Amino acid sequence: MAEDVCFFSKDALIIKPPKKSPLVLRMVVLMFAMVCGVYICSICLKQINTHTKMVSVQVIDRPCHASRIEEWEIPYVHYPKPNTYSRDECKCNPVRFFAILSMQRSGSGWFETLLNSHINVSSNGEIFSAKDRRSNVSAIVKTLDKVYNLDWFSSASKNECSAAVGFKWMLNQGVMEHHQAIVEYFNRRGVSAIFLFRRNLLRRMISVLANSYDRDAKLLNGTHKSHVHSLDEAKILANYKPIINATLLISDLKQVEDTAAKALEYFSSTRHTILYYEDLVTNHTKLIDVQEFLRVPEMDLKSRQVKIHKGTLSNQVVNWDDVHKTLKGTQYESFLHADY
Ligand SMILES: *[C@@H]1O[C@H](CO)[C@@H](O)[C@H](O)[C@H]1NC(C)=O
Ligand SMILES: *[C@@H]1O[C@H](CO)[C@@H](O)[C@H](O)[C@H]1NC(C)=O
Numbered sequence: 001m002a003e004d005v006c007f008f009s010k011d012a013l014i015i016k017p018p019k020k021s022p023l024v025l026r027m028v029v030l031m032f033a034m035v036c037g038v039y040i041c042s043i044c045l046k047q048i049n050t051h052t053k054m055v056s057v058q059v060i061d062r063p064c065h066a067s068r069i070e071e072w073e074i075p076y077v078h079y080p081k082p083n084t085y086s087r088d089e090c091k092c093n094p095v096r097f098f099a100i101l102s103m104q105r106s107g108s109g110w111f112e113t114l115l116n117s118h119i120n121v122s123s124n125g126e127i128f129s130a131k132d133r134r135s136n137v138s139a140i141v142k143t144l145d146k147v148y149n150l151d152w153f154s155s156a157s158k159n160e161c162s163a164a165v166g167f168k169w170m171l172n173q174g175v176m177e178h179h180q181a182i183v184e185y186f187n188r189r190g191v192s193a194i195f196l197f198r199r200n201l202l203r204r205m206i207s208v209l210a211n212s213y214d215r216d217a218k219l220l221n222g223t224h225k226s227h228v229h230s231l232d233e234a235k236i237l238a239n240y241k242p243i244i245n246a247t248l249l250i251s252d253l254k255q256v257e258d259t260a261a262k263a264l265e266y267f268s269s270t271r272h273t274i275l276y277y278e279d280l281v282t283n284h285t286k287l288i289d290v291q292e293f294l295r296v297p298e299m300d301l302k303s304r305q306v307k308i309h310k311g312t313l314s315n316q317v318v319n320w321d322d323v324h325k326t327l328k329g330t331q332y333e334s335f336l337h338a339d340y
């Protein structure tokens with residue numbers, strides 16, 4: 001072909017050499033350009049697509065920004081999107097996550113009913129009493145995720161307008177065992193811990209013994225109750241007086257004390273507050289402090305629960321003399337006298 005061109009006109013050769021020869025070449029270039037064009041277009045389209053997707057996600061996420069949130073609070077403020085329902089008109093109400101870390105018979109049941117009397121607080125009970133939910137870290141994380149996504153249903157669920165959501169967790173329900181993973185979770189997801197302890201560990205021990213006796217004896221018409229709502233029921237349960245093993249008493253009290261101290265040490269890096277049952281009973285300001293800690297509007301909190309063991313301790317234990325002798329002169333002597 002090139003030879004043809006040369007043969008026909010030498011002028012043409014200089015002035016318009018590409019007239020015939022590059023026809024195929026042109027076609028090739030054209031095809032190449034088209035392919036390139038289509039390719040570039042497709043990439044552009046893809047980018048535009050992902051770009052718009054990102055934009056649309058941001059559009060859904062963005063509108064929730066509560067006012068009056070202080071700088072330090074930001075990691076603790078959440079806008080959960082439950083899978084099981086829509087938060088509707090409250091979808092932009094900020095939600096705080098909490099966990100009540102406590103021990104059996106320390107007033108946490110009563111404390112929880114107080115919290116749940118607040119219109120914006122959902123505390124979902126002792127969810128880790130079920131062993132399969134705490135058998136390993138992944139089971140624990142799965143359960144926590146469900147609670148804090150507001151997808152956990154209990155009688156306490158207030159759902160769409162909850163401003164603080166949590167549950168109570170006994171230290172012997174996997175908290176101590178898996179403390180590292182739990183602290184990591186709390187810090188990563190912005191969960192605040194509320195420690196609730198009882199100062200008078202002797203009274204706690206009596207309550208533990210009585211409650212475990214009633215688990216078998218079922219004093220209230222054949223049903224076991226850990227918490228009661230009437231004075232009559234409280235009186236019946238308080239009729240039972242345990243015998244306390246005086247030999248083990250000091251070491252038992254010490255063990256409970258050590259567990260509480262260790263838990264505080266483990267969770268020292270989390271946002272937390274420490275409450276004592278005795279203070280909650282005698283000092284109304286403590287409940288206001290709790291609401292402030294949870295950043296929920298202040299309300300008057302109420303519980304229908306009735307205290308089971310009241311009055312002086314000497315009437316509540318069969319072998320009071322042994323107990324008295326054992327604790328007198330020790331660091332635990334004050335437990336013998338204190339109310340609550
Ligand atoms: C964790 O525990 C759950 C529930 O008991 C179980 O189904 C699961 O297989 C366990 N996972 C691991 C990694 O052990
Ligand atoms: C508390 O709940 C009420 C009623 O459901 C709701 O109107 C209000 O916005 C909630 N407050 C907060 C702080 O979420």
Ligand SMILES: *[C@@H]1O[C@H](CO)[C@@H](O)[C@H](O)[C@H]1NC(C)=O
Binds near residue numbers: 220232236
């Ligand atoms: C036990 O049952 C009887 C009869 O049903 C009832 O009158 C009584 O109040 C019940 N007692 C308690 C402590 O629940």
Ligand SMILES: *[C@@H]1O[C@H](CO)[C@@H](O)[C@H](O)[C@H]1NC(C)=O
Binds near residue numbers: 245246247248
């Ligand atoms: C107290 O506990 C110890 C150790 O378990 C036991 O040997 C002892 O018999 C118990 N004493 C009483 C009075 O039950």
Ligand SMILES: *[C@@H]1O[C@H](CO)[C@@H](O)[C@H](O)[C@H]1NC(C)=O
Binds near residue numbers: 283285286289
């Ligand atoms: C009640 O608690 C508040 C803080 O929570 C404290 O400032 C106050 O001194 C307490 N009152 C009494 C009588 O202990």
